[in-house]
Amino acid sequence: MSKNKKVTMSDIAAAAGVSQSTVSLVLNGSNSVKIAEVTKQRVFAAAKELGYTNPKVFHALGRPKKIALVINGLSNLDPFIEAINGAHEEAWKKDFVLVTFNYGHDEELAKKIEAEINNGEYSGVIYASSMTRALEKQQVSSRLPTVLLNCFNHANKDIPSILPADMIGAYRAVQYLIEQGYEHIAHITGESWMLATQYRLEGYRQALIDADIVPSQAYVHEGNWSLKEAYLKTHEMLSLPKPPQAIFCSSDYMAMGCYQAIFERGLNVPKDIAVVGYDDQPIAKESFPALTTVELPYAEMGKQSVDTLCALIDRQPILSLRRKVEGMLIVRDSVKA
Structure with missing residues (x-):
């Protein structure tokens, strides 16, 4: 494969002879589905053979660095899913795997998620809300670079937030x-x-x-x-x-x-x-x-949250701590021109 072409999960799946979902699970380091060790090694080998060897992505054990996205509740029909999809796509482009955690307002689960995120395998965290809102408190660990998606924090204005205009x-x-x-x-x-x-x-x-x-x-x-x-x-x-x-x-x-x-x-x-x-x-x-x-503009907001987080991870300056993303007016037939 040309070095100039971006290696995708589909490319790795085809080379390893597995499904794209299996590639995603392996590169995520997910334990939610049991995958044979031989299959995992085949995926890692295919990824490296295709040129997907960025040291930012693979740990010494061959596992990718990850970004966590933590959300407090989401239904299957919620349009905010587009923000998560946009974040996943942008993270993959930047050689990160984005792992989504949904704690559904369960504070005990939220604590366990926080412990998982702080185990050393994550480079940063995006805290997301499906409803635009102000946070009453900081609900994620501040030890990692953090971005707020569709929410903001009055108590800590130094945390960048991405909001709809x-x-x-x-x-x-x-x-x-x-x-x-x-x-x-x-x-x-x-x-x-x-x-x-x-x-x-x-x-x-x-x-x-x-x-x-x-x-x-x-x-x-x-x-x-x-x-x-x-x-x-x-x-x-x-x-x-x-x-x-x-x-x-x-x-x-x-x-x-x-x-x-x-x-x-x-x-x-x-x-x-x-x-x-x-x-x-x-x-x-x-x-x-x-x-x-x-x-x-949820999809664009998701992408910008990853861009901002990557800038924090790389210690680059953030131009705006509260960025509002504008959506287009889409003219159709319900207004007489």
Whole structure:
């Protein structure tokens, strides 16, 4: 294989005659699945034969250096999985294997994970939250280089954090609606205590104010991230003496409830009323009409968390301790241009 070509897990799997998942488990040093020692040695031999011999990756025992990603809870359908996937890909590009630990709010398990991370085989740790939030305390060991992903720590501001630029995303969504000629723009929010809700509401209001449009409380309704609540709140707003011309929803999922209420009224999207969502989930592209939305840049956030951690490991300067990653406005068919 050419020295200029990046060696991948697929290359190693093909050379060793095993599955890609087996390669991942072996290079992770995972003990969750029992793998024959002869198979492990075949994987290590194939990796070295293909030129994957970076000393940063292999210990004296032939095991890779690792980065830990610790998360406090995640479901299979959680869009935050994209951040973890992005982190895994970037770590592999940088000759690290990223190992994910999910302690699901179990503090005893969290302590065991911390002990595992501090056993000398990890170069750094990414502490992640599927929900944007402030940490009440430092929940991971500070003995290793540490980056916070989708969370931040008021108590220790020296720990770099990677966050979504939710306020800017919401601002762009509403600004786009204003540019298309809409003035009476409503907003269906998530749960009011959540930072994502607060930032998106702030972006919505600021875009209106900058366009000399006075925000109306009659057009702001809490939808609790629920399709049903969004459906009910849309019906309420459509019954107002002056119903909105457009509705900005804090999630694509809520936008689907919005669609349903609009169609039940015999109205058309976008001919009679425009709808914009947030997150750019698969349902946004597959809905009819296809939903204009704002990308939630989880994959890029995951990659940047690894980049930042690698800079800390290499003792390089960090340009920003709190980096906010912007998502693109994706224009589709739910807004009349």
